[in-house]
Amino acid sequence: MEGLDYFRSFHERYQPKTAMSALRALREGLVEQEAYIHLGVSIKPADDEPVDLDEIDRILSRDDLDLETNILVVKILQKLVKDRDPETALFAAESINLIENRYNRRIEELKSSFKKTGDLSFLSRLANQFYELSRIYSGSISNFYLKEAYSCLARISRIKKITREDKALVLRVLLELKQYDQAASILEKTAERAEHIFIMLEAELEFRRRNFYQVIHQCARLFEFEEALDEEAKNILDYWLGD
Known part of the structure; x- marks a missing residue:
């Protein structure tokens, strides 16, 4: 299990009681992503068999x-691609293509906008699109998008000083690529190293390096920002620093 996903594993049995709490739990990593799909005002179990294709289609x-x-x-569609029913497998494959094509369309639009204007904000948004694609896929495909x-x-950094948001994204990309020495440098x-976002990234770096003493040290630094932390960060603190 990679990175800070390890910290979330002890929440796997959490069972939200309402649609709103289920949505929050999904976003905060307290439940498995396969467990729920947000549909309008409801949360429906998505790993029930058989999967409701009409509801998947509604989301898409x-x-x-x-x-x-x-x-x-x-993740659900990747399972359905292997379904014995040819129509279900075809639906899943076409739906995955639909999602990827949406990203590809946005990527081409951002490339075109950057080429026309030279505005580096388009390049920053392009990096985010590639990073999102890397999160959706795994293996060599994920690595390709991470490198993009x-x-x-x-390219942005060669032209100007990058923003704190872009710097944080650089670190996330390097962590996913397992370029730990470069991330540390x-x-x-x-x-902005003393800001809580970068402390969290440093804690993840040390976790991936299996330097658990430093993970505890970085988590202790986060107490100063406790009110600003989201639930995921607070859960990490509880795990490492709790009684």
């Missing part, structure tokens, strides 16, 4: 799905 009818929903839906994201961010030179 929206063009503005967020990353978490795309990750969830693609890094290439965009490196960037963190050491980061002026």
